[in-house]
Amino acid sequence: MLELSLHILDLIENSVRAGAKVIAVSVVERPEEDRLEIVVEDNGHNFPVSHEKALDPFFTTKEGKRTGLGLSLFKASVEQADGTLTLGASSLGGAAVKATMQLSHVDRVPLGDIASTISSVVCTNPEIDLRFRMRVGGREIQTRVSEVLKELKPKDRHGLEVARKLHERIKAALDEVGALQ
Amino acid sequence: MRLIEIQERLGLDLLTPESSEMNSVNIAAGHATDLLSDVLAHAPSGAIWVTIQVNMNVVAVAMHAELAAVVFSSGRLPDEDVVKKAAESGIVLFSSAEPTFELVGKLYEMGVREKDA
Numbered sequence: 286m287l288e289l290s291l292h293i294l295d296l297i298e299n300s301v302r303a304g305a306k307v308i309a310v311s312v313v314e315r316p317e318e319d320r321l322e323i324v325v326e327d328n329g330h331n332f333p334v335s336h337e338k339a340l341d342p343f344f345t346t347k348e349g350k351r352t353g354l355g356l357s358l359f360k361a362s363v364e365q366a367d368g369t370l371t372l373g374a375s376s377l378g379g380a381a382v383k384a385t386m387q388l389s390h391v392d393r394v395p396l397g398d399i400a401s402t403i404s405s406v407v408c409t410n411p412e413i414d415l416r417f418r419m420r421v422g423g424r425e426i427q428t429r430v431s432e433v434l435k436e437l438k439p440k441d442r443h444g445l446e447v448a449r450k451l452h453e454r455i456k457a458a459l460d461e462v463g464a465l466q
Numbered sequence: 467m468r469l470i471e472i473q474e475r476l477g478l479d480l481l482t483p484e485s486s487e488m489n490s491v492n493i494a495a496g497h498a499t500d501l502l503s504d505v506l507a508h509a510p511s512g513a514i515w516v517t518i519q520v521n522m523n524v525v526a527v528a529m530h531a532e533l534a535a536v537v538f539s540s541g542r543l544p545d546e547d548v549v550k551k552a553a554e555s556g557i558v559l560f561s562s563a564e565p566t567f568e569l570v571g572k573l574y575e576m577g578v579r580e581k582d583a
Contacts, residue, residue, distance in 0.1 A: 287501070291503075341522075342522055342526030352526040352527075352529055352530045354506070354530065358503060
C-alpha cells in the first residue's frame with residue numbers, strides 16, 4: 286500500500302469488526318531518534334488466536350476467504366523501513382497493534398491523508414469513540430469523536446456531520462504540530 | 467504460452483518441481499512490481515508475476531489474486547516454507563539471476579503482453 290494511513294484504516298476496520306466502542310489511533314514522530322511510531326488500540330474483544338497466527342497471511346476471521354493480508358502487509362511495510370510490528374493487549378481492554386519504524390528511511394511509505402482516512406470510518410460508525418493523537422517532537426494534539434459530538438447540536442449528530450467536523454479538527458491539528466508526511 | 471516454454475526460453479530455475487501446471491497452464495499476461503498491494507489491485511488473474519520480494523506474503527497475495535506463477539528475480543531465493551506453501555496452493559515458483567527489467571523485457575517480446583489473461 287502506498288500510504289500508512291491505508292494500513293491504519295485496515296486496523297481500524299479490524300477493531301470495528303471486533304466490536305470495539307473505543308478505538309484510539311496514535312501517531313508519534315520522534316525526529317530526534319529518527320523514529321515513527323503508530324499504535325492502533327481498542328476495547329473490542331481481543332485477538333481470537335495467537336499473535337503469531339494473527340500475522341499469518343493465510344489466517345483470516347472472515348468466512349469464505351483463504352487469505353488474511355491486512356496485518357501481514359502492514360508488518361512487511363514496517364519491516365522494509367527498518368521497523369518492527371508487535372501485537373499486544375491495550376489498556377483500553379482490547380487489542381493493540383504497535384508499529385515503529387525509521388522516520389527517514391527511503392522505503393518508508395508516506396503517512397498519507399490520515400484526516401480523510403479516519404473520518405471515513407466515522408462517517409459510517411459515528412457511535413464509536415474514535416480517538417486520534419498526533420505527537421511531533423514535543424508538540425502533541427488530541428481529538429476524539431466524543432468531543433466533537435458535544436459540540437454539535439443534536440440534529441447534527443449524524444455520521445456525515447461528525448466526520449466532516451472531525452476531519453476539520455484533524456487537519457488543523459496536523460498543521461499545528463507540523464507533521465511530516 | 468505454456469509455463470514450460472517460458473521456463474526454457476528464459477532459463478528459469480523451477481522451485482516447485484512437483485507442479486502439474488507446467489504443461490497445462492497458459493500464460494498470456496504478466497505483472498511486475500514489488501508492492502504487494504499493487505498486485506492485489508492491478509495484476510490480471512492467471513498472470514505471471516516478476517518480483518524481488520520473497521516472503522510468505524507473496525504466496526498469499528498470488529493466491530488471492532489468482533496468479534499462475536511467480537518469478538523471483540536478481541537471484542533472490544525464498545525460504546523453504548514459502549516454497550512448500552506455494553506448492554500446496556498451486557502457485558508455480560521460479561527463480562532467476564537476471565533482474566526484473568531483463569526478464570520482463572523478454573517475456574513481453576515472447577508475446578506475454580495481454581492486459582487481461
